[in-house]
Amino acid sequence: MSVTVNCDMGEAFGLYRMGDDEGLMPLISVANVACGFHASDFNHMRATVRLAKENGVRVGAHPSLPDLQGFGRREMKISRDELANCIIYQVGALKGFLDAEGMALNHIKPHGSLYGMAARDRSAADAVCDAAEVFGVPLMGMVGTLHEEVYKARGQGFIAEFYADLDYNDEGSVIITREHDAVDPQDAARKCVRAIEEGQVTSVNGKDLTVRAETICVHSDTPNAVAIASAVRDAIQPYQNGE
Numbered sequence: 001m002s003v004t005v006n007c008d009m010g011e012a013f014g015l016y017r018m019g020d021d022e023g024l025m026p027l028i029s030v031a032n033v034a035c036g037f038h039a040s041d042f043n044h045m046r047a048t049v050r051l052a053k054e055n056g057v058r059v060g061a062h063p064s065l066p067d068l069q070g071f072g073r074r075e076m077k078i079s080r081d082e083l084a085n086c087i088i089y090q091v092g093a094l095k096g097f098l099d100a101e102g103m104a105l106n107h108i109k110p111h112g113s114l115y116g117m118a119a120r121d122r123s124a125a126d127a128v129c130d131a132a133e134v135f136g137v138p139l140m141g142m143v144g145t146l147h148e149e150v151y152k153a154r155g156q157g158f159i160a161e162f163y164a165d166l167d168y169n170d171e172g173s174v175i176i177t178r179e180h181d182a183v184d185p186q187d188a189a190r191k192c193v194r195a196i197e198e199g200q201v202t203s204v205n206g207k208d209l210t211v212r213a214e215t216i217c218v219h220s221d222t223p224n225a226v227a228i229a230s231a232v233r234d235a236i237q238p239y240q241n242g243e
Helices: 021-027 042-054 081-098 113-120 121-134 145-152 183-197 224-235
Strands: 004-009 030-034 058-062 105-108 139-141 158-163 201-202 208-209 215-219
Touching: 004 021, 004 183, 004 224, 021 224, 042 058, 042 081, 058 081, 081 105, 081 121, 105 121, 105 139, 113 121, 113 139, 113 145, 121 139, 121 145, 139 145, 139 208, 145 158, 183 201, 183 215, 183 224, 215 224
Parallel strands: 004 030, 004 215, 030 058, 058 105, 139 158, 158 215
Antiparallel strands: 201 208
16 A cells, blocks of 8 residues: 645635645645636646646646635535536646646546535536546545545546545534644644554544545645645655555
8 A cells, every 4th residue: 555645736826825835845746736716827837737847746636616716615506517517627727737747637636615515416426527537537535425436436546535634524524614724733644644554533523434545635725734744744654655
């Protein structure tokens, strides 16, 4: 088993800055790059792809609901076809910048509320798959949800994701907030090691949940993201080497 550390990043917009991408990129192996609908723009997408290339980091697309003002963390009602088109539009934009830098699209990981919707709503999960089939890349998601059920049933590659800096509810889903609070880096690291070794995480109400951690996410907009990523990377190093 080899576990990767991934990060949702490239989330600046125009003159607005979000997260320390330069500090985070050397600590991760996979970047989920915002595609313009919750954050980022054409200049920041190109710059993030170039930064990933310089650091030998693989790049996946991080598409969102069309909600720039809400940072993609507000749900909306949207049909399967419209949602698939929304995702294809965003991934296609990022792939253009990857092509320009001679890099391959590694995967797709929905952002924020889109990620949560696809975990429990079959239409949303199918829309994500509809888009992924166009690009022929795997999807990141959570075990025990429609991510795993629908993606696998549709024949999509599935990468089981675990969150270092988010809490889990009793149903096994992450709790998505508009803004992320700082978390203790060592607590986050210990939580990740337990997820890898035991396949367990404790919910906010003390319930042990079954998880799988083929890749571990740190959000760039968590206030102490660099410290978290560093602690997690150090703690899971044996598993990154496949030991």
